[in-house]
Amino acid sequence: MRPAREGEPEGSSPRIVSGWSSPRVLAVKQVPRVTRARGRGRLSGDGNRAAPRAVVLKAILKLAVAAAIVTSTYYAVVAIAEHKADALAGGGAFALGRRPAAEAAALDALSAQLEDWGEHELAASLARLRGSGHLWVAPRLAGGRSAIYVDALGLVSRIYVRRDQLVARGLPFPDLGIPDAARRTFATIRLAGTLVHELQHYEGVEDEGAAYEREMAWYRELGERIADRFSGEDRRWFEWAVASAIDSAAAAKAAAAATPHS
Numbered sequence: 001m002r003p004a005r006e007g008e009p010e011g012s013s014p015r016i017v018s019g020w021s022s023p024r025v026l027a028v029k030q031v032p033r034v035t036r037a038r039g040r041g042r043l044s045g046d047g048n049r050a051a052p053r054a055v056v057l058k059a060i061l062k063l064a065v066a067a068a069i070v071t072s073t074y075y076a077v078v079a080i081a082e083h084k085a086d087a088l089a090g091g092g093a094f095a096l097g098r099r100p101a102a103e104a105a106a107l108d109a110l111s112a113q114l115e116d117w118g119e120h121e122l123a124a125s126l127a128r129l130r131g132s133g134h135l136w137v138a139p140r141l142a143g144g145r146s147a148i149y150v151d152a153l154g155l156v157s158r159i160y161v162r163r164d165q166l167v168a169r170g171l172p173f174p175d176l177g178i179p180d181a182a183r184r185t186f187a188t189i190r191l192a193g194t195l196v197h198e199l200q201h202y203e204g205v206e207d208e209g210a211a212y213e214r215e216m217a218w219y220r221e222l223g224e225r226i227a228d229r230f231s232g233e234d235r236r237w238f239e240w241a242v243a244s245a246i247d248s249a250a251a252a253k254a255a256a257a258a259t260p261h262s
């Protein structure tokens with residue numbers, strides 16, 4: 001029986017390990033019972049020095065758990081808000097990035113048209129909206145609307161644009177014998193004006209009347225600035241397109257005033 005080394009408790013059980021060349025005998029400290037019952041609140045010996053650290057670790061663990069709960073709750077609520085927003089837009093909506101190609105190209109074409117009309121501010125607003133991930137495409141947007149603004153639970157703030165209006169500049173009057181170019185101009189003007197309207201809401205305007213007034217003012221300003229580019233029949237159809245967009249907005253404003261909570 002060899003003497004116990006310094007710091008080696010009585011009753012240590014020896015263990016044989018392989019060394020570099022020959023086996024040597026090491027004393028292995030018996031693990032005190034209290035340290036095995038970690039976390040049960042009873043510490044002694046070395047445990048006394050570890051106590052403050054254990055308290056800090058426990059506090060950190062509590063904070064981490066609390067943070068995880070807050071984070072997961074937040075994301076759960078955001079998911080609910082996103083689901084609610086998607087449902088309001090008819091379902092199946094997706095963010096307009098660089099893809100899918102058809103939708104991205106359609107927005108590029110709309111922006112190019114707006115730039116050509118001198119509507120640089122609107123084109124820049126749409127670029128910012130798209131860049132920030134707040135411009136979405138809604139393939140099933142109902143109610144004859146070209147675009148809508150949705151704020152769900154204060155967590156999701158998006159403008160949804162109806163896919164067929166964006167990509168094909170849909171023809172709202174299929175039976176009236178209007179030339180295709182004039183229909184497309186009308187659809188483009190109305191889509192752009194609707195986006196002006198929804199951008200008002202996105203920027204914090206809650207009053208429907210004010211948003212429609214701004215939309216109609218945009219049509220009038222566009223008409224006054226661009227009409228001279230056209231002549232003859234083309235001018236007549238352009239003026240028809242602008243006037244129709246204004247009439248459409250005025251009717252929508254009256255309908256909104258009649259049902260203020262819709």
Ligand SMILES: [Zn+2]
Pocket residue numbers: 197201208211
């Ligand atoms: Zn509105």
